[in-house]
Amino acid sequence: MTDYKNLKLIATSNPHIRSSETTRSIMLDVIIAMIPALIWAVISFGMKALTLTAASVLSCMFWEWLYRKLMKKPQSVGDLSAVVTGMLLAFVSPVTTPHWTVIIGAFFAIVVCKQMYGGIGKNFLNPALVGRAALVASYAGIMTTWIAPGEKAPLLGGSADVVTAATPLAYMKSGDMETLTATYSVMDMFLGKVGGSLGEVSALLLLIGGVYLIWRKVINWQTPVAYIATVAVLTLLFPKAGSGVEWMLYSLFGGGLFLGAFFMATDYATSPVGKKGQLIYGIGCGLFTVFIRYFGSYNEGVCYSILVMNCCTALIDKYAKPTRFGVVKSDKKEAAAK
Amino acid sequence: MAQAFFGGVHPHDMKAATNEKAIEQLAPPAEVVIPMSMHFGAPCTPLVKAGDLVKVGQKIGEFRGLGAPIHASVSGKVKAVEPRPYSMGGNMMSVVIENDFQNEVSEEVKAPADPDALTVEEMIEIVKNAGIVGMGGATFPTHVKISGGIGKVDHVLINGAECEPYITGDHRAMLERPEEIIGGCKYLAKMFGVDKVIIGVEDNKQNGIDMMNKVIAEQNAPVVVEPLHCRYPQGGEKQLCQAITGKQVPPGGLPSNIGCAVFNINTTICIYRAITTGMPVVNKVVTVSGSGIVEPKNVECPIGTPVSALLDACGGVKDGTYKLVAGGPMMGMAQYTADVPVAKGTGAILAFCEKEEQTVEHPQCIRCGKCVAACPVHLEPLFMYQYAAKGMVDELNEAHIMDCMECGACAYACPARMHLTQMFKTGKQLVKDKMAADKAAAEAKKAAAEKKEA
Numbered sequence: 001m002t003d004y005k006n007l008k009l010i011a012t013s014n015p016h017i018r019s020s021e022t023t024r025s026i027m028l029d030v031i032i033a034m035i036p037a038l039i040w041a042v043i044s045f046g047m048k049a050l051t052l053t054a055a056s057v058l059s060c061m062f063w064e065w066l067y068r069k070l071m072k073k074p075q076s077v078g079d080l081s082a083v084v085t086g087m088l089l090a091f092v093s094p095v096t097t098p099h100w101t102v103i104i105g106a107f108f109a110i111v112v113c114k115q116m117y118g119g120i121g122k123n124f125l126n127p128a129l130v131g132r133a134a135l136v137a138s139y140a141g142i143m144t145t146w147i148a149p150g151e152k153a154p155l156l157g158g159s160a161d162v163v164t165a166a167t168p169l170a171y172m173k174s175g176d177m178e179t180l181t182a183t184y185s186v187m188d189m190f191l192g193k194v195g196g197s198l199g200e201v202s203a204l205l206l207l208i209g210g211v212y213l214i215w216r217k218v219i220n221w222q223t224p225v226a227y228i229a230t231v232a233v234l235t236l237l238f239p240k241a242g243s244g245v246e247w248m249l250y251s252l253f254g255g256g257l258f259l260g261a262f263f264m265a266t267d268y269a270t271s272p273v274g275k276k277g278q279l280i281y282g283i284g285c286g287l288f289t290v291f292i293r294y295f296g297s298y299n300e301g302v303c304y305s306i307l308v309m310n311c312c313t314a315l316i317d318k319y320a321k322p323t324r325f326g327v328v329k330s331d332k333k334e335a336a337a338k
Numbered sequence: 339m340a341q342a343f344f345g346g347v348h349p350h351d352m353k354a355a356t357n358e359k360a361i362e363q364l365a366p367p368a369e370v371v372i373p374m375s376m377h378f379g380a381p382c383t384p385l386v387k388a389g390d391l392v393k394v395g396q397k398i399g400e401f402r403g404l405g406a407p408i409h410a411s412v413s414g415k416v417k418a419v420e421p422r423p424y425s426m427g428g429n430m431m432s433v434v435i436e437n438d439f440q441n442e443v444s445e446e447v448k449a450p451a452d453p454d455a456l457t458v459e460e461m462i463e464i465v466k467n468a469g470i471v472g473m474g475g476a477t478f479p480t481h482v483k484i485s486g487g488i489g490k491v492d493h494v495l496i497n498g499a500e501c502e503p504y505i506t507g508d509h510r511a512m513l514e515r516p517e518e519i520i521g522g523c524k525y526l527a528k529m530f531g532v533d534k535v536i537i538g539v540e541d542n543k544q545n546g547i548d549m550m551n552k553v554i555a556e557q558n559a560p561v562v563v564e565p566l567h568c569r570y571p572q573g574g575e576k577q578l579c580q581a582i583t584g585k586q587v588p589p590g591g592l593p594s595n596i597g598c599a600v601f602n603i604n605t606t607i608c609i610y611r612a613i614t615t616g617m618p619v620v621n622k623v624v625t626v627s628g629s630g631i632v633e634p635k636n637v638e639c640p641i642g643t644p645v646s647a648l649l650d651a652c653g654g655v656k657d658g659t660y661k662l663v664a665g666g667p668m669m670g671m672a673q674y675t676a677d678v679p680v681a682k683g684t685g686a687i688l689a690f691c692e693k694e695e696q697t698v699e700h701p702q703c704i705r706c707g708k709c710v711a712a713c714p715v716h717l718e719p720l721f722m723y724q725y726a727a728k729g730m731v732d733e734l735n736e737a738h739i740m741d742c743m744e745c746g747a748c749a750y751a752c753p754a755r756m757h758l759t760q761m762f763k764t765g766k767q768l769v770k771d772k773m774a775a776d777k778a779a780a781e782a783k784k785a786a787a788e789k790k791e792a
Contacts, residue, residue: 014759
């Protein structure tokens with residue numbers, strides 16, 4: 001019979017089994033969820049969409065690798081979170097952005113925003129949005145040039161020699177619904193036959209990706225649903241031009257709302273951990289998005305609304321705590337009465 | 339289907355390895371080692387010394403305060419009374435009995451003349467003398483639970499959830515010993531004066547549910563089987579109460595606070611046996627399973643049987659076995675030796691040789707919130723981890739760390755493989771130490787003040 005004395009046994013704390021889900025598998029799911037939108041970007045904007053995304057992903061991975069190497073920290077490129085950041089940074093940039101620009105954006109995203117705060121899970125702002133915000137502040141012209149739908153971006157070179165067009169949000173900012181409805185139908189907006197950032201144009205494909213993430217239990221429905229519903233209600237009740245329903249649909253499908261709601265606002269590190277908090281956070285994102293679109297100087301409010309709510313996450317986490325087990329509502333009332 | 343509890347996880351149940359294997363009787367071991375602590379409470383005092391002859395069912399350990407007596411599980415000669423390794427970690431005073439294989443039953447074991455004529459007090463006395471404790475693993479003395487619950491309890495629940503993966507002992511008992519379970523339920527109903535006992539069973543044991551329903555119908559017993567959706571930790575006492583009655587046990591409270599009393603399937607069988615035959619707890623059904631076991635089985639063995647004897651009965655362990663667990667994979671204790679004995683609360687012995695243990699070198703929390711969603715007692719494990727790691731005792735208290743029951747659901751769900759449960763054990767100790775220090779300081783202050791006054 002076996003001699004049990006020779007067994008090399010390890011004695012660790014329970015539990016002795018773990019779920020198959022890992023940080024890497026979660027990030028892989030997010031990447032998979034973004035692939036349809038990436039394919040659509042290549043179809044509508046040309047191969048530049050792919051090379052720009054590749055440049056962004058590779059530079060994010062490179063910056064992460066370099067920082068961890070220089071700081072003598074355990075290597076973390078393998079968790080694929082830098083790949084997600086890279087894809088998102090490309091998704092929120094116009095397809096005509098030169099490759100070198102996203103490399104700079106990637107530096108701000110990975111080094112300044114993420115690694116300097118301690119790496120994955122420690123950053124309090126969404127890295128891709130910080131990268132975009134840094135680029136918008138530094139290269140406003142590049143970051144707000146949109147090629148007309150149907151035009152293909154040249155692989156190299158800037159945006160000087162392409163046909164540009166106003167995005168739906170630009171028309172909406174000026175309240176010019178007549179030109180907007182004449183240029184783009186609601187269906188164009190939903191499917192993504194419009195101008196805009198590389199990965200944000202097709203609400204349909206982003207919705208498919210988002211549903212995939214919810215189905216895979218990577219994200220909770222609370223944040224995206226609260227976010228989109230808040231924007232829907234506000235734009236339905238207070239249209240700037242045209243009918244409420246029409247204005248609402250253009251508001252929902254225009255700009256980066258779906259990309260932001262499903263892929264940006266749900267970023268683990270920068271959003272509340274509980275479902276209650278996620279609802280509050282989603283509503284906050286929706287409010288700020290509409291405020292910026294209506295009253296701000298930018299056409300689009302998704303990026304800054306999420307960054308603003310990122311700053312509120314710690315506060316939301318502090319107050320939106322789960323109810324302690326065993327404390328039922330009547331107990332609370334009694335305690336309050338005392 | 340019953341209402342659900344909040345949180346929890348869905349581990350693969352891994353029960354297929356043993357759920358169709360009938361309970362086997364282990365060949366009597368040559369020696370048993372009976373630890374004097376197999377219950378919640380202070381250890382028992384040994385009543386025998388080396389050289390004494392003992393018989394099956396003879397009382398060999400007496401409890402003080404909260405506890406339950408301990409009985410010899412084989413007949414033979416006491417070889418030693420000395421500290422030995424036991425499954426809860428470290429050493430414990432144990433009675434080592436050399437088996438004479440005569441299986442002589444002690445004169446102390448007497449069946450009542452008419453079990454159905456016993457009064458409630460007599461039944462509780464029998465349960466107490468039989469050394470019955472929560473056999474699911476919590477090992478709380480059953481007689482205390484019964485006497486403390488009478489008058490307060492209107493829901494008597496039998497815990498047949500068996501939510502831990504791998505373990506199938508209760509499932510087999512439902513199939514092979516349904517009369518004893520239902521019989522035990524009847525006595526419990528009588529003791530608590532309730533007209534219905536509810537057995538909660540997870541729906542991965544459908545044939546067990548059917549078997550018990552058949553017996554209930556035959557006997558027209560005051561028992562109802564409530565199928566439950568599978569989810570860990572459904573077999574946690576508070577979770578079972580919540581799943582079946584929808585009520586939550588208040589913080590720091592007991593199920594009796596919401597009118598519930600919960601008994602394990604095995605405990606119920608022990609109650610039935612004690613009342614009908616007078617036999618105390620001397621045997622235990624153990625599921626021996628896991629990737630490292632050559633031939634997984636359900637084995638019934640005398641209490642005190644060394645784990646190595648159980649492993650031998652199951653063909654031994656495979657090469658590369660790196661972990662031996664007493665109990666389920668979620669809450670069991672990893673053992674450093676196969677010499678530890680089977681205790682009253684040991685429902686399973688698991689050996690692992692594959693990649694069950696998934697650790698990463700530098701776990702880094704990604705704030706995904708899956709631990710918050712998994713926690714059945716509504717805690718926020720990720721924040722508690724930070725507080726415990728930094729020794730922030732006041733914050734730990736405010737985060738209600740003492741509500742944590744160390745079920746391991748958070749650590750199971752954690753994609754970053756953080757050592758959450760382990761850190762909470764440390765954190766709880768920090769809180770206890772601080773409470774003890776505060777108490778000592780307050781007493782010293784009071785004593786100083788009194789001295790001053792005098």
